[in-house]
Amino acid sequence: MKKQKILERLMSIVFFITATISIVSVILILLFIVINSIPALKEIGIVQFITGKTWAPANIPASFGLLPMILGSLYVTAGAVLIGVPLGLFTAVFMARFCPEKLYKVLKPLIDLLAGIPSIVYGFFGLVFIVPLIRNTLGGTGDSILAASILLGIMILPTIIGLSEAAIRAVPQSYYEGALSLGATHERAVFTILLPAAKSGIFASVILGIGRAIGETMAVVMVAGNQARIPTGILNGVRTMTSNIVIEMGYAADLHRGALIASGLVLFVFILILNIAFSLMNKKKGA
Template sequence: MESVASTAKDRLIKSTKRKNHGESSGKVIVTLAALIIIAATLSMTIFLSIKGMQAFIINGVNPIEFLTSTEWNPTGENPEFGAFPFIFGSLAVTLMAALIAGPLGIGGAIFMTEIAPSWGRKILQPIIELLVGIPSVVYGFIALTIIVPFIRDYSSGTGYSLLAGIIVLAVMILPTITTISTDAIAAIPNHLRDGSYALGATRWQTIWKVLLPSVMPSLWTAIILGMARAFGEALAVQMVIGNVRDLPGSIFDPSATLTSIITLNMGHTTYGSIENNTLWSMGLILLLISLLFILIIRFLSARRKI
């Protein structure tokens, strides 16, 4: 009996040691992964900050003029470095795309969760997943084939315009907004719906007065995430927006974004030149505005937990 008890005890001790060893190994692997992510993020941020500041510190570009001037002529006899048209183009296409995709995405989420929950997801969910999987270049090529000629036929311009970029980005960020909004609305406790119906509210009154206010921070988070996605898009927008250096007078005029100018010009500049450094400065502006989007999302997430 004593030998049997001793054997069982030894097995228990060995099993406990194996579990502790496995738990310790898991903690090490997870911690290492977290440290790698933190180090990579900090490294890229520091590198981009150093490169982005060189135009102002080493080359003497006036940061105020860089942010506010509308003249961009880096190769002329008197070079000018005004990035305001590109900053405006990036913000314009992002905000207007969100104005289109936001209501559509939230409306689709309401349809899938409240109007037709039984079959709505079966139809819309595969479509949303399909939109997510389409590469950016395909979006740009479709817009170049359909949207640009359509705008050209019904306006006085060439079709390459701010509006074309807005439509492309609206379609590209629609899956993000729809998916997050759907998950947020579906997570609302049923007792809120039941209580509203018990008080005599209609389905639309319940959606408008009860459900949407309760998940509004999550819906705003979905829209901001979509805007962050749109703000960093380069290829699809570059193919249809026109890539000019002037401020657009209307949505039918061509424009340019920070990402499109960087991708078009970076390969034609000499590393360390003033033009190359100003393009890095545009990259720094992209980083700072993306950081602003993240801070807004964090604020909305904190409100959602209250």
């Protein structure tokens, strides 16, 4: 009996220790990225690093300005939102309120599959289909903000659809019935009553989608052209923060390496801000 008690006690401690794994991981990740960024940030200067317009690690003296990449990430993300959010939202409305049950059984796994396709496959598809399409119809090289935006717009669809659909479904049926009884059409009831009621959930899905777009790496590397300068049009090539790391980390050393890790830190901070916004949205939904 005594042995049994000791074992129970021991295992509860073991479970407690395993439970700290997420906390430990996040702290370790932050710690290692911050510590390895600090020397480079000190040498370059934080303001110069974030607002500098030239990224030229091979120049003498080298110049590390992250602004073109920050803008690049923001541009392609904005493009992805412009394409993905309306399409995703309307699809979510369809899934929640328009879809016949039989069709739903087919469509739901399809949309899940959209989330499961590896980003490298998306990138490859962009490379062999979207890029040539843009090159042949709109001119330029095709590797462009536009190509990256279209691709990312497709990639954030499952996130937008899944969460928005859940949010729309969570609105009480009585709202919908009330609208109908006042003479609204089905469409009107859905768009003027259900959507506003599901607002915070929909915003949360958009925030999560933005997070996915800004953090996406491999798909963007393959279609965005990757020129490290501030773009002037949507047919210009662009380099995002994520692609910058993948492209240059392979041969970077010393200050250059530090600067790349620091750009990972900038990316991390972006994501943390989005995460906080997301949990605020969720809190509102709960209230």
